[in-house]
Amino acid sequence: MKKLYNLIFLCTIGLAVFSCKKDGFLGQTQTSNLTEDVVFKDSVNATAFLTNIYTSIGFSEIGNRFSNGGLDVASDEAEPYDNSATTTIGFANGSVDANTVSGDAYDKCYNNIRAVNVFLKHLPQTPLKDVTKAELKAEARFLRAWYYSILLKHYGGVALVGDTVYNYTDKIDAKRNTFEECVNYIVSECDAAAQTLPVTQSGLLYGRASTGACLALKARVLLYAASPLFNDPSPGSDTPLGIANGDQKALVGYTDYKASRWEDAAKAAEAVINLGAYSLVVDNSTAPGYGFQYVFTKRVNTEYIWQLMRPSNQELENIYLPPSRGARGGGFPYQEFVDAFETSEGLAITDPKAQYDPNNPYAGRDPRLEYSIIHDQSTYITNTSLNQTPINIYTVNGLGVGVDAIYAGTKTGYYSKKMLDPAAVPNSFNVTERCIPLIRYAEVLLNYAEAINEFEGPAKAYEPIQKIRMRAGLNPYTLPAGLSQADMRKVIQHERRIELAFEGHRFWDVRRWKLGQETQTMQMTGLEVKRNGSGALLGYNHINVRKHGFKPALYLWPIPTSEVAKSPLTVQNPGY
Template sequence: MKKPAIAVLTIAALLALTTACKKTSFLDQTVTSSLDENSTFSDSSNAMQFLNNIYVDIGFASDPRRFTNSAGTYWGGLEAACDEAEGPNAASTNGFIQFATGSVNPTVVPDDAWKKCYTDIRAVNQFLKHLPVIPFNKALKTQVSAEARFLRAWYYSILMQHYGGVPLIGDTIYTSANNIEVQRNTYKECVNYVLSELDMAAAVLPTTWTGAQYGRASRGACMAVKARVLLFAASPLFNKGGMAAGDANLAGIVAYPDADPNRWQLAADAARAVIALNAYQLFVDSTSKPGELGYGFQELFTKRYNTEYILPRMMGDNKYLESLWDVPSRGGSGGSFPYQEMVDAFPMSNGLEITDPASGYDPQNPYQNRDPRFGYSIMHDSTMRVTFGTNQPSPLQLYINTAGTSAVASSGDAVYKGTPTGLYIYKMVDPNVINNSVGNTARVLPVIRYAEVVLNFAEATNEAVGPTAEVYQSIEAIRQRAGLRPWQLPAGLSQEQMRTVIRKERRLELAFEGFRFWDVRRWLIADQTENQTMHGMEVSRGQGVVYKPFVVRKHNFTNAMYLWPIPLPEIAKSPELLQNPLY
């Protein structure tokens, strides 16, 4: 008898799921791991906890700790699997190294996307099956049914990003006794199913949640996920058969077999609908630090509640990112490190590229007068950081000291010692929290935020009808909040020129949030961006200051890597599963 390809999880195991940080709000409840199916769903508290546990994995795909080594001492996320950052302990074998080096294949590919998503989809099906007997009132049953169906659609959307079309199992609850023959549904069928589930949930749920229910699925979240799914569905990777073009067996499974320009309009309309809710806005703070343009871009990530988060990943007071991305002297360790190419991507504060002779860029002072998002996203030599217990900032010492007889690292944080690139990720790190000292942040992590919706709208509209006034307004709103002065774009941009602008804004605004990995794939440009030699920056001080780029890693990419391979054990369990093209 064949073993099931879809992950099977027991009630007890589901109830034992926990997050890496203490839960709060609706996730902050005692978890009992010794319950059977009857006691789980016959008790309202246990049943609600079962649903809440399905939320736990909601941010796993973009988690900066997604990939780990066998000892669990080094972590990397999708930023280390693309051209954003170098992963930690790069000599180890883990998921991000496989993508960086082009060595990923069905035998070694991380299987978390397949297993986690189908485990949670099965949990949703269990919950919906037992919902009639759960002692909830009618209104609550209607609400939680919609939440569950949102979560099911969410996990299918993650599967589609990774693999294209996947098996749709409906409301079926497989067990180990089942003889399961699963086949992949077409990409079109998957898109239609997810959209229908999201529409159903959106019709029931409130636009937003507040108080203790903050973080639950809402109408706004349903609509934002719909806009994201339609954006992917309109993108080149998922049209004209994608990477399986010409393959009669796979072309309709991994992508639409045809190309319909109207798909861009559908994506634009879906993003416009989120904007029209008037429930969200870009977070701007021009008063807390009036001398620091774009400060809201940094502050929003330190706030538990803000006007921009549509779907947050809930967690209790924590040092989650400070322990990962901050410099070693402040207790950070084990995370990823930005490449110099990411530094160079940020323009000057006047919006001009550093390669533009009119930009004012000074190679001897390369960090001055840059796009404020640069300073809020990346720590470099001489980044000013406040020392705990004082209000006096001091510069990070990441340079090589060449004043003596031999060059030595200036500190444990320095290039070649604390960082392999000479840089650290600052994005979303709370500047007032130090991991190896007292203090925590109430921060939660963004899964969907309004800036993404605005960028999705701009991209889809530009592809559908060109650079309209609304496209200009959307991108300029992002640039204005970022602190660029002037923030206005040149008039008369062509569709292609605006496409370049939009893609650049996505790279900067959404850096280190798990978007770049997918964007370069859905645009079909990863064979260019991921086949590059990546660099770091060595700063030397002695007789003057010298900035010297150096090679960190040559990234390699094959066309097979536009989609993830289905893990080989899953293919072995169900030969009916067709493997993705070129693997």
């Protein structure tokens, strides 16, 4: 519990100063070591204190977490740039433990939770109008719920500190609350905050918490809670992980199964849908599935419900683009991920009815594939020209012909393209107005489809899934009639894998579905494209990249040893 104790002993006052620039309330951030008394006697400083708590909301899912690809490379989506980050490599090969795991989630979340509590403690004395105080209090409670939700999916039940602001002289209760208590607390905080906040935010307040964000977080948390990892339907199952015992059981999930938890999740997602405030960004006239790319290039759009605000930037381009475009490639997509994309007619490439040509593997595929990966001869602008030029990943006589080639730049034959702005590139004047999505409407539709399928069966799951497939540009986008619940479950899991790729979902999805042994133990591969000296295609060579490993303990993160050692009340997660 080192970080929990440290954050209780110390409070560093960070002030985020508003900007009137078009990038909004996080446009500029400055820090200053002012005392609490000074900060909260001034309305601007007090509001800026709350603003500063927003700056870390995206740390868990962003692609540069751990410096080598984030959670994408800790799952079956992509291969890391290098082996320098022990946390991602440990999850990939199944060797992570409490001594080597990163404590960033524990640290950042509890520090921000304490900052919320400091803010709530002083807010009543701050010189602000009552209506403003009410809205800021609601924002703070949502932010606290957000950080607890990150802790929950990492560790299961964690210590709930309520509104308490501990000092170093106080006796600290480091006992973890049960998983159920944490879920109920997050849901209640979201419900309370939603009563006060506007449905959406706009103008300079765009990016701040809203009713939509509160209800969407509630829906996500309830979906996770209803899932097999935490709500196990297996006959006779009394431990969510199969390896928990004693005091661990209630910490890592429910100790009973209730189908009604799926109903709760479905109703929560439906509540977001019924707001009528959000919709998918659709544009199949410019190009099939173009809306799927376009949405990620625009800061303000109808699909973003909760997002990490950014000034004009090249952030993701710096993470993911190949060396010839000024980056190094963040995580290199696996061939298994590429193969998961269906044909443009919505058929698996292994389906005998599919018009899939292995000698022209990227033609006639789900349009989202071209918007998600860079393969050999994909085109992209350079830092000196807006002209689209080919990216050479192929080999000649087993050797790459440039910095982007397999074995030289990428380890798998691919680079990630998801969420990149095709008009932006590092080291140039081209930037994007993009912010980073944390919850978008497509996820809400998928959440509803999954929950209602598990509770009632597939009938009501068709519409939301088909909306997503229509936006993707699949033709036909409709699903076969008469799908069973099990068949629809596979469809939903497939759509989440494709639609939400590289947004930080896959790592958590395969865990909450308890598919670790199935999806995280594979030999992951890449693709070498072979050409002759003139550039003519000679063929393809599948290569082994990394053998993944998994054990039941990896369904949850270990609490760092340094934290557990601080108190005998802190129970470690099972298997560590």
